[in-house]
Amino acid sequence: MSQSTFRTPKGTHDLLPEDHVYMTYIKKAVRHRARQAGYKRIETPIFEHRSIFERGIGEHTDIVEKELFMVSSKHSAEQEEGDFALRPELTASICRSYIEHGMQQLPQPVELYAIGPCFRHDRPQKGRYRQFYQYDFEIIGLRDASLDAQLIHVVHKVLSDLQILDRLRLQVNNIGTAENRGQFVAALKDYFIGKERNLPELDRKRLETNPLRLLDSKEEDTQILIKSAPKLDQFLDDESKEYHANVLEYLDTLGISYQENPGLVRGLDYYTQTVFEYWDETTGAQNAVGGGGRYDPLIAMLGGKETPAIGFAGGMERTVWQMKQAGVQPPDKDQVDVFVAQLGPEAKKKCLALISELRDKGVHTIGALGEASLKSQMRLADKFAARFTLLLGQVEVKEDVIILRDMAAGKQKQIPFKKAIPEIIKLLGDRNLDTYTINDHIGEGVDED
């Protein structure tokens, strides 16, 4: 491939500034609601030992069987450590970290949240990418139906902040214990004896490896057969039924509306009991905006002590899409307040200092410090949509003044040079200054990412 034809790899995309404002807005809502509810942020590596995903998510799930991006190393010493894979989701890694750092010693439950890229080698299509972003909430260490409802409540708050909640439908189900599912799967396999021929090839394979997935198969032939097949809820034990009833009761208490969906099983093996997804009102299961559930067996599956947990992950690209459909316009914090134009070596020096001081005061300032004519600099100020221009030519330097131009009004006046900064601040208003004190943010570090 020649240099000029380089493009992003299939299924990936550049996050350009016009889309970044949406991502920043989502991250803000997530951080805000997470902090309110006592979640702490965690960041795990983008790649992990592949067996974490194989054991956690399940060897026969689509995500592991077909979609893992393998990372191999050329260094023989590291090869001995085994293969690595890019993370297809965040939950298994967060649980690995919980075990590795002895978080069971902390007061339980441990509430964590994470935001970051995930990778699945899926066939790219609308809303399905090979690199995509998730925001993720996990409550680890306790099992109680009220925690399931509280987690869903936090997600609800985020979706409501982003003004897309009314476009979505919360789907809820209870898939019981592993034992319940074992009995159900046996019954399902019995039911399909002699009917396999009528299944599409993919589902015929699933019947062998992951029969639960037949329930949410998108194949019409499978759907028809599933209609008369045994139902998972017939196999739920009393405890699971009671647990589910409690979750629904708590959701009612919190004023959260939902749709019970007995066909919802989710595509990862670690779930037990509560599972849920947010579907678009019109497109349904395709392109869910987020999903989650209780995963009590996962930590033990990864070698830890048996530890109950529940979590959720939202897909950020799909969330952005929903926001755009809903006409949500996130605030653009990248506006240019002041453009500084100058001419001549003396003016240039004074402007260097002026630009730096304006920025320190919280004024978004850019300046073309090249040799272009004042006229072309003014055109540039227009293109950047600057609210004000400060203009310093040789004459102004001599007279110790500066020209202040209001770009929208098309009016300008001459003011003493030293009045330039106070005047700009007065015009913009204190409230609109982009000030930042590092001390406010100690301890947050990557959090602002």
Ligand code: HAM
């Ligand atoms: P998931 O349903 O596999 O769950 O993914 C969560 C969300 O990530 C999906 O609803 C979707 O919005 C987004 N997503 C998934 N794959 C893609 C893709 N290829 N392109 C774009 N967006 C995608 C999980 O990942 C679980 N870890 C959720 C969880 C957390 N369960 C417990 N804790």
